[in-house]
Amino acid sequence: MSTTTRDPKAITPKSEDFDRWYVDVVRRAELADYTPVGGCMVVRPYGWGLWENVRDALDAMIKRTGHENMQFPLFIPESLLTKEAEHVEGFAPEVAWVTQGGQKKLEERLAVRPTSETIICTLYADWIHSWRDLPVLINQWANVVRWEKRTRLFLRTTEFFWQEGHTFHETTDEAKFEVEQMLGCYRELAEEWLAMAVIPGRKTESEKFAGADYTMSIEAIMSDGLALQSGTSHHLGQNFTRAYNITYTGRDNTVQHPFQTSWGLSTRIIGGVIMSHGDDRGLVLPPRVAPVQVVVVPIERSNDPEGTEAVRAACVRLEEEAAGRVRLRVDRREGHRPGEKYAHWELRGVPLRIVVGSRDLAEGSVSLVRRVDGAEMRLPLGEVGERLPALLDEAHVLLRERALKLLEDHSREVATLDELRGAFADGPVFANAPFCDRPECEVEVKAAVHAVTVRCLRTDRSGEGRPCLACGTPAEHIAVIARAY
């Protein structure tokens, strides 16, 4: 009868139902939850702590590359939003409108910002006058709203949190450099901080940001073989600066429109971290952003007061040695057995676990278990503290190697549409193919395999003039073709 009853303490295995596994992990690890507001999630302290660490790492890169943070309004008057035609058309279906303030109906509707190019351009039209005012290099951390039809925790919610960088430059080459530089920051964040495997590239015309000349992205691979667009960087050319009449007097005393870029990375990346690394026990967090990097589980026995005292002293010692270097937490909760605590912190993806028990302690050592691969080791109590940073780095490297192997195992080289079909016969993959980048060929590619799209044209590889998989003409690019979130 009740064969469908599941162990409420277990999470759905990945292999059984990946989507349910994902939701189970997000909720059980207390990263985020649903709210009474349709399509909107609440990010809980553990999830927000993770985001803060991601944010801080990226914020440092944004500052390092010369940008300053500022803050723009949440609301955008309709008349401002609608000046750049392509942009308006792109966002129209997903803009939320405020039509009333208090009891009074507004004379002009206010959009809840879906992104801030329009308000930023409106303001900078007043602030940019001379080539000496350029470049403008700014960023804001903010929430934005897009009325999505179908939402998923972290991956696509009506309201989400991100940073949006906006810059204005004298030349298109400068803007181009900026676009690539910031995509590089996203790649650095994904690889060096989040241990993810990503592919950088340029979006096709049909996939680019509405209003951009071109869009760059990093595409990450999830452990079910699907792609996740994890950061985007746009060259806006002069599309907005013309529409919003931003002009400056150039070095040659002529009136010019600046070239513009924008780039963003959102809380979606948290979903990427979960789906890149998680396993059937729950989260596996990248050490450099994990809110808790090391958890210490003391083993105490009520019939062994001396041993317990030694265990407690060892825990205090570890705390003191970790202070300021490693985010370490001692799980001193009473009434929970050790095994329960192991499961608790494994679900939350803590990279390293130290078990302090009197048995090991009698020999002056403690046990240490690595979350990513379950490797166990015994280390002298006196050495553990100073070795933690290196152990965390090792865990990062292992996680990154595993992610790269995932990408390698799911990558295929195809030369024709038939080979493309064959590559997807046994499940989702990243298919690499010579591609001419003509819209007609993109349509053919999408028609060849269910639900695939051209994710990007790789910037780290060239088509070398080999025949396009669709039309056979010499192709400049290697396209990554995959199913995506």
Add this chain to the structure above:
RNA sequence: CGGGAAGUAGCUCAGCCAGGUUAGAGUGCACGGUUCGGGACCGUGAGGUCGCGAGUUCGAAUCUCGCCUUCCCGACCA
């Protein structure tokens, strides 16, 4: 927004088809005790306007309609 499924305790679910005492189980939670090297055990206890709103009925978790939310498959998208 189209097609499908589901909403009963924090979680996983039974009960609904054939309406009828005080709505159940496991797990979790609180307290006490025994435990403690991989999700312990005993005892006590708290916890539910059965998603929301109408309707049918003497009587609705159960039947009907509407709405909301979530999940799955599409179309759209960071």
